[in-house]
Amino acid sequence: MEKLHFEYQNSTPVKKFAHVGVVASGDLEILVYPADGEKTTLDITTGSDGFEKVWQNVLDRFFARYPLNGKFIVHDFGATPGVVNLRLTQAMEALKDEK
Amino acid sequence: MTEEKNWHTHRDAKNARLASASSLFNGKFAKTEDVVEVLNTLIKPGDKVVLEGDNQKQASFLSEALTKVDPERVHDLHMIMSSISCPEHLDIFDLGIASKMDFSFAGPQSTRVSQMIADGTMTVGDIHTYLELFGRLFIDLIPNVVLVAADKVDREGNLYTGFNTEETPTIVEAAAFHDGIVIVQANEVVDKLPRVDIPSDWVDVIIPADKPYQLEPLFTRDPQAITELQILMGMMAIKGIYAKHHVQTLNHGVGFNTSAIELLLPTYGEQLGLKGKICRNWELNPTPTLIPAIESGWVQSIHSFGGEVGMEKYIAARPDIFFVGKDGTMRSNRALGQVAGQYALDMFVGSTLQIDQWGNSSTVTNGRLSGFGGAPNMGSNPTGRRHSTPAWQSLKPDDDPLAKGQKLVVQMVETFGANKKPVFVDHLDAEEVRKEAKLANVPIMIYSEDTTHIVTEEGIAYLYKTDSMEERKAAIEAIAGVTPVGLRSNPEEVKKLREKGIVALPEDLGVRREDAKRSLLAAQTMDDIVEWSHGLYNPPAKFRSWS
Numbered sequence: 045m046e047k048l049h050f051e052y053q054n055s056t057p058v059k060k061f062a063h064v065g066v067v068a069s070g071d072l073e074i075l076v077y078p079a080d081g082e083k084t085t086l087d088i089t090t091g092s093d094g095f096e097k098v099w100q101n102v103l104d105r106f107f108a109r110y111p112l113n114g115k116f117i118v119h120d121f122g123a124t125p126g127v128v129n130l131r132l133t134q135a136m137e138a139l140k141d142e143k
Numbered sequence: 144m145t146e147e148k149n150w151h152t153h154r155d156a157k158n159a160r161l162a163s164a165s166s167l168f169n170g171k172f173a174k175t176e177d178v179v180e181v182l183n184t185l186i187k188p189g190d191k192v193v194l195e196g197d198n199q200k201q202a203s204f205l206s207e208a209l210t211k212v213d214p215e216r217v218h219d220l221h222m223i224m225s226s227i228s229c230p231e232h233l234d235i236f237d238l239g240i241a242s243k244m245d246f247s248f249a250g251p252q253s254t255r256v257s258q259m260i261a262d263g264t265m266t267v268g269d270i271h272t273y274l275e276l277f278g279r280l281f282i283d284l285i286p287n288v289v290l291v292a293a294d295k296v297d298r299e300g301n302l303y304t305g306f307n308t309e310e311t312p313t314i315v316e317a318a319a320f321h322d323g324i325v326i327v328q329a330n331e332v333v334d335k336l337p338r339v340d341i342p343s344d345w346v347d348v349i350i351p352a353d354k355p356y357q358l359e360p361l362f363t364r365d366p367q368a369i370t371e372l373q374i375l376m377g378m379m380a381i382k383g384i385y386a387k388h389h390v391q392t393l394n395h396g397v398g399f400n401t402s403a404i405e406l407l408l409p410t411y412g413e414q415l416g417l418k419g420k421i422c423r424n425w426e427l428n429p430t431p432t433l434i435p436a437i438e439s440g441w442v443q444s445i446h447s448f449g450g451e452v453g454m455e456k457y458i459a460a461r462p463d464i465f466f467v468g469k470d471g472t473m474r475s476n477r478a479l480g481q482v483a484g485q486y487a488l489d490m491f492v493g494s495t496l497q498i499d500q501w502g503n504s505s506t507v508t509n510g511r512l513s514g515f516g517g518a519p520n521m522g523s524n525p526t527g528r529r530h531s532t533p534a535w536q537s538l539k540p541d542d543d544p545l546a547k548g549q550k551l552v553v554q555m556v557e558t559f560g561a562n563k564k565p566v567f568v569d570h571l572d573a574e575e576v577r578k579e580a581k582l583a584n585v586p587i588m589i590y591s592e593d594t595t596h597i598v599t600e601e602g603i604a605y606l607y608k609t610d611s612m613e614e615r616k617a618a619i620e621a622i623a624g625v626t627p628v629g630l631r632s633n634p635e636e637v638k639k640l641r642e643k644g645i646v647a648l649p650e651d652l653g654v655r656r657e658d659a660k661r662s663l664l665a666a667q668t669m670d671d672i673v674e675w676s677h678g679l680y681n682p683p684a685k686f687r688s689w690s
Contacts, residue, residue: 064657070370070561095563101625108634109648125625126557126600130372133649134656
């Protein structure tokens with residue numbers, strides 16, 4: 045079990061709450077809230093230790109394409125980078141939906 | 144006057160061998176318990192021997208017997224096998240019975256094959272595609288002896304190979320018409336066959352086996368294991384490739400990605416109004432996951448390389464779709480299936496373990512010399528072909544008056560494997576394996592030049608649209624996630640590639656990632672597939688969650 049924290053400066057404000065993914069082996073859940081302050085923050089709890097660099101890469105790539113400014117809470121249960129990206133982009137879609 | 148040359152030395156040798164073993168025969172039949180002595184007598188040192196074994200069906204009675212022959216009498220055999228599947232296929236090398244191997248695929252034994260080559264226990268002729276291997280049986284790998292498996296044999300020696308005819312007729316033909324010896328293991332001796340698949344005239348020796356030949360349900364995928372990521376990739380492929388190029392004739396590889404597509408046709412494909420427009424004619428083993436699409440009227444025909452355990456009754460009840468004999472059982476044919484797969488299809492969709500920065504792919508990874516089976520045939524563009532189908536024509540460059548179309552060769556991969564190893568790498572492990580195993584060619588499965596599309600969870604790279612290797616590399620980087628290759632991509636470049644239509648992300652295709660749910664699959668369990676089949680599909684025990 046490892047706890048990771050990342051911060052970004054992003055331009056597109058998150059205006060509502062979104063929840064995607066599931067707590068299951070090989071998967072993860074992401075909770076997104078409007079940002080507390082200026083910065084985008086991510087707090088990740090992961091069951092797979094030693095992947096900080098991979099997380100950094102996944103997040104860099106995601107925010108370069110979709111610069112969402114919000115507060116992200118992530119509970120990871122050994123998801124591959126592909127699954128992480130799927131859940132992040134699903135959250136992005138959920139936040140865009142006019143509901 | 145010079146002495147007249149003997150032009151029938153092969154025939155003389157064959158007759159002499161059969162005569163020396165005649166005490167073991169009653170007509171063409173030998174006794175089960177005499178199998179080892181039959182092989183001791185009929186096989187000579189240095190013979191080229193085809194042992195039937197592919198990724199599904201194994202002449203397991205004969206392969207086990209071959210491990211028991213006397214290495215003093217039978218040694219240095221040159222084995223020719225489409226698939227090295229069973230431990231005994233390699234035991235004969237440890238025992239000094241065989242020394243050389245020409246093969247196509249070594250999936251289950253790939254680690255040991257690697258070791259044996261490194262140790263010098265086995266020398267490799269070549270790692271072939273199926274069609275190269277079958278073709279060479281008639282050119283420079285003409286067999287002295289072939290060991291094959293039949294389901295049923297009648298008293299005259301005619302063979303019924305049924306659903307699992309696969310490559311048996313091709314192997315037998317290579318021997319029967321060039322004075323090779325054809326030895327058959329039979330599951331059952333009967334008075335009357337359902338039909339004749341191979342005439343007795345081609346067969347020399349029949350040995351009733353102690354148990355039925357080994358058969359693997361290789362193409363059965365449990366929908367329960369299909370992930371949302373695979374569903375997303377399937378949705379992108381259907382919209383961004385199948386529909387875009389009007390793909391009507393195709394082959395699917397054996398992975399879960401393509402199973403997902405098969406199960407999305409009756410749902411997502413239907414929503415897109417694609418029924419009747421795409422995926423009509425197939426070269427494909429009878430995969431259970433295609434049943435919902437067949438039952439919903441998507442599929443006009445399916446020709447198969449081999450059978451699939453559990454599909455017998457379903458196929459028998461759908462002769463309009465499958466290739467079925469008058470007796471009601473399917474006939475498969477691997478050689479003709481591979482010919483169709485290479486030459487007659489709009490598209491091949493497969494998967495792989497590694498793709499390099501240029502777009503070459505391989506399932507050969509460090510320490511595993513797996514070979515490739517059918518993928519290199521299906522996954523290559525036969526340049527002599529001339530096709531008028533919309534899909535083939537749609538890849539024709541429009542700036543060349545003499546241009547021709549191209550087969551669609553699609554690789555579908557997640558950027559990272561389940562082991563969290565990157566699929567996109569700068570250099571394939573295969574480059575190293577070539578050196579270690581002293582192979583003439585790097586064991587690449589599908590070459591970059593033949594690969595027209597790559598699909599990942601990030602998007603689709605339309606490689607056929609690129610006009611330089613630099614652009615091709617950039618397109619791959621754009622969809623390669625956070626692999627070492629993908630990390631070189633930059634947002635500006637991705638934007639340009641998207642504008643040129645060389646890269647498409649889900650939003651560019653109008654695919655919503657949130658829709659990628661398991662509920663979109665036409666069948667989510669094996670139970671659902673059985674229901675779609677009206678109870679005709681009978682899953683093998685290991686795929687059953689009940690009883």
